[in-house]
Amino acid sequence: MRFDEKTRFEGRISRFVEETITPALYPERIALDVSVWRVPDEPVPFDEARAATYEPFVMGSPWGVAWSTEWFHVTGEVPAAWRERDLEVVVDLGFHTWNEGGQAEGLAYRPDGSIVKAIEPYNRYLRVDRGTERVDLYIEAASNPDAAVRAEGERWGNTWRQSPYTSKEHRPPTPVYVFRSCDLAVRDHEVAAFAADVDVLWQLALVLPETSPRRASIVAALARAIDVCDPDDLPGTVGAGRAVLAPVLASPAGASSHTLVATGHAHIDSAWLWPVRETIRKCARTWSNVLELLEEHEDLTFSASSAQQYRWMKDHYPQVWERIRAAVADGRFIPVGGMWVESDTNMPGSEAMARQFVAGQRFFREELGVTCPEVWLPDSFGYSGALPQIARAAGARWFLTQKLSWNETNVMPHHSFTWEGIDGSRIFTHFPPVDSYVSALDAEDLDKAERQYSEAGHGTRSLIPFGYGDGGGGPTREMVARAERQADLEGSPRVVLGNPRDFFAAAEAELPDPSTWTGEMYLETHRGTYTSQVRTKQGNRRSEHALHAAELWAATAAVREGAPYPYDDLERIWHVVLLQQFHDILPGSSIAWVHREAEAGYGRVLAECAEIVDGAVRALVGEGDLALAANATPFALDSVAPMAIGAHDAGSGATGATSVVPGADGTVLDNGLLRVVVDPRGLVTSLRDLVADREVVAAGAAALLFQVHGDRPTMYEAWDIDAAYRRTVEDLRAADSVEILAPDAVRVSHTYRSSTVAATLRLPAGARHLDVTVDVDWHEARRLLKLAVPVDVKADAAASETQFGHVVRPTHTNTTWDEARYETVAHRWLHVGEEGYGVAVVNDSTYGYDVRRTWAGERSAAATTIRASVIHGPKFPDPDCDMGEHTMRYRILPGATRADALRHAWDVNLPTTRLTGARAVAPLLDVTGRGVVVQTVKLAEDRSGDVVVRLYESDGGRTRASIRADFEHVGVAVTDLLEEPTGEAATVVDGAVELELRPFQIVTLRYAR
Incomplete structure (x- = not known):
């Protein structure tokens, strides 16, 4: 045409x-009577709501101050002539035309407290049984505001801006919605x-x-x-x-048409533009809708991840939980992912990443009799190279995501392929070519999936999760109707209602030699998530290390002294930490309410872990005046053995002394191993390694330079750092003061606009490292604070710690893939080096870095600049993000190897604790072997009292390890992460387990007692 x-x-x-x-869908309607009870504060159970006093409600009136709950009692007589017809109660709470999961929702109950289903923006009906004479329903309506404040009809885009609804305390007092209609209607199914x-x-x-x-x-x-x-x-x-x-x-589809396996889905962010308490209700609403839809369509299946969300149903909605259990047993409701939540994978530490699977798979096995064979992370912001090994060790065969379709620069070349991790483990991986986990099964999505499928000519199928998501909602009857008509339709791919496991098995079978992607899968967007919400990230890091110490000392006390092991407490604490690693909490991309709750949760975690450690250590050392030092790390950095409590001689340790000498050209710190010159501007113009006799600071540059960049991402503030940020920079090159604090310490203070930035440089006696404590009082919105350390090292690559190892990334920009990695993630350490010499930067709470080769002119060789991202300061979705006081610690290690960096990372993040007692405590384990790290010592998850030891090779090379257990046991087995035997026999020689480890290999040993 x-x-x-x-x-x-x-x-x-x-x-x-x-x-x-x-209009003809509901050709006849009558209005129902509605009355209301406004809940004074937080949501209440049904029984309390039913007993409340309700007031008449006039349809068309406003309701619902943001984040409030109102219960509506809906009543009305069913006309006698209608009682054998198909009837529905149709409700419009005042729904918007965008953001289906970020607005008003409701859950309907019968007077006896049984749940009917939910009312949502694209699912507004409640079925009425034939023969019903009177409608009598209660609707718990949640006035969830649209915290994105977008323009009418715009789903995404640069209209995202500061919202007044990021916390309950600061919400406007006016209602958010207008209740438009509540009718009893005849449904014309034809x-x-x-x-x-x-x-x-x-x-x-x-x-x-x-x-x-x-x-x-x-x-x-x-x-x-x-x-x-x-x-x-x-x-x-x-x-x-x-x-x-x-x-x-x-008219049937063509013989070569692509096949799309469609599984119902409802991506429910465990927190985001709403708090955790609302997620619990979202799960109940969405899953009650799904359960009804499953009853109506026998070919439909529904896939849902996150053991935490199932646990919420068990704890808060036992009706929904029992129906889920029945549907799981019937193979219709499919737990996927095997994780506690759909977590971030860039920033969780080694053991925390493993525990996402341990906790998730354990719940699914014990409660639902299911072990999930796939990892399900459609929306996490990039994928650590350690994941394939962790997933395989937790029983997974397959991996699913689609997030890398968001790449801003490069297109991932495959949709079904093998992903190889840093240790060489491989897992079959699928990216749905529809580029969505919230498809509506419309023709545009189907056409896109078929056109984009990279393995065309070799494979014939892809997966398409369908249903409203992010805030839940799930599949609708309209979507199922589309699927039925597109099962075999000319011009369209074939749509088959199915489940992920059948899809993965078939896809893997038809691609016997798939392409391979090696190493991390870096997301070329959302780079700001490594830095946003500093307090949340600090809470996570400190909680991970506190749990490491709590499990170690509690296990030691249980084995040595017979002390009770706090199974319940540790499990509960771990669940808090794992929940808060969700991919919109730990990355810092949620509303203020979420992050303030997270910070409070971390506070409780640290207090409870401290209590566990104190009780266990007291049971071990007894009462006495002997000076002791407790070292919970796998490495000894002073006189105390690793993972032991030894006598501490206050006069032992470092030798020599540090001197500080002020002068017109700067202040000099010198301990005989390093000499540091801080000039009057507060910059380190020289960091000389006296052992190696070489200057560490790059020629013509200065280290510990604070730099401020304008930071206004085009679309997603808390998520992104756009490449354009580098074009504007203000260097803090004029200190307010340079003060000598002690013989080994200098403090440099700066003022920037309304903020202050201070760095305390400490050069400990006998140490070949410089400690830097950064204190920031930040009040600058949309500005990125960096800390630069330019070093005279020609490094072709930078090594950054990740789970159970490290990842190596180029420092050059030869390709578009290299250039797109302008902001990267590291855990506790980052290392750059040339042959024979390296420099490491260790941190206690920073994750975002950029590392680039630099050039100082013809008379200077190429150098390398490491820059840590200290503060991000976005305004959306939390307008107060990163404002206020923060403290971060860094350690600069000249002449360091990667192994040195790892040892110091433990020391900075989990320093030795001084105490007094009656006796020293020998470690449970004596471990020898280059690069072998004992990550975890704990008692077994099944509460048998067995001791579980998790270790890994940390250098990236092959090694031999010998592990001698200093406690009574009757045998030892090599297990997977789920603490079940792998079938691999443990070689025991003279009472010690002997292992040969591949690069970055994780091994879990279980000692039976």
């Missing part, structure tokens, strides 16, 4: 749907079926080429169907319209 004909046709179809079909016919064909016509014969036949059929339908009597003529469309709907 010519353009004007095309426009007229689309207009005619659109008007026919809007003016004729849609008209609904006709609506689905028209919908599928109209969408298909829009994606087919205009010259396509198939498109022409569809257009002609739709035109004829409109002609034969009487707008004044659609129910009476809809059969003729459907008969016209039947032949084009019956």
